[in-house]
Amino acid sequence: MSDETKPAPEAGSSGVDAERAAKVAAAKAKAAREAAGESPATAEPAPADADKSVDAEKEAKIAAAKAKAAAAKAAREAADEGGETPKPAPAKAPAKAAAKAPAKKEAAPAYAEITGDAFIAALRAVFRDDIKEAVTSNGQQIVRVVPERARDLLWYLRYDAAIRFDLLTDVTAAHYPDRKAFEVVYQLYSIADNRRLRVKAELPEDQSIYTVCDIWTTANWLEREVYDMFGITFEGHPDLRRILLPEGWVGFPLRKEYPVEYRHNEWVTENLNILEIPEGADLTGKFD
Secondary structure (H helix, E strand, C coil), X not given: CCCCCCCCCCHHHHHHHHHHHHHHHHHHHHHHHHHCCCCCCCCCCCHHHHHHHHHHHHHHHHHHHHHHHHHHHHHHHHHHCCCCCCCCCCCXXXXXXXXXXXXXXXXXXXXXXXXXXXXXXXXXXXXHHHEEEEEEXXXXXXXXXXXXXXXXXXXXXXXXXXXXXXXXXXXXXXXXXXXXXXXXXXXXXECCCCEEEEEEEEEECCCCEECCCCCCCCHHHHHHHHHXXXXXXXXXXXXXXXXXXXXXXXXXXXXXXXXXXXXXXXXXXXXXXCCCCCCCCCCCCCCC
């Protein structure tokens, strides 16, 4: 069996086997020279013998390289089969603490009494029991006043108070049929102090309230709209008539007892000439 066909040495003895193969090849080369009749120390090799010597050395180097490659391959196969020292497993990340559920916020009260406000305290000192309450709702200050003193309070807020509310942004109302009452709402704004105030006055359904047109001229149309939608009368108004609906309209659409579904009323019958379709009428081709 030649050196090229010998089985590859084991991975553990790869270095020793490579050296042994090299020595065997060198010994063979020496034996070949001696067989040719040359002294190993003095004789110069013939050209043909020199070629054989070079070939023998080349074979020795090839054998050593093959042995080294076989050893490396055996080492790799051993590592693939689990012979290699296993790498340490990466350290596990510490488990995250369970997220705490956010604490439920307590619902803010619908209304909270105003305390520690010098301006509201001054209003209470002037109007005393006529101010039924002063509360906040969603950051909005609200003052409730008896309807008989509503105009006096609004005049004071426009001309005499420490904060002058020079702008009336809205007048509206709310209907409470269960207690047969309305609540007239005035929305005020101070341009100089950038402050808002809501004034409310509750009155029975059959009671009127005095106009504030002479305090804020914008109240003229705002009070007409409240009259048109709710039927609230503003005493002293210079031109109290409907502003959205036509004169002669029956009812006040923003009252809670106003019918939601459409119905003919007197004004529609007299002015729009809307005719009801007789039941069972043949309308074939009428709308083509």
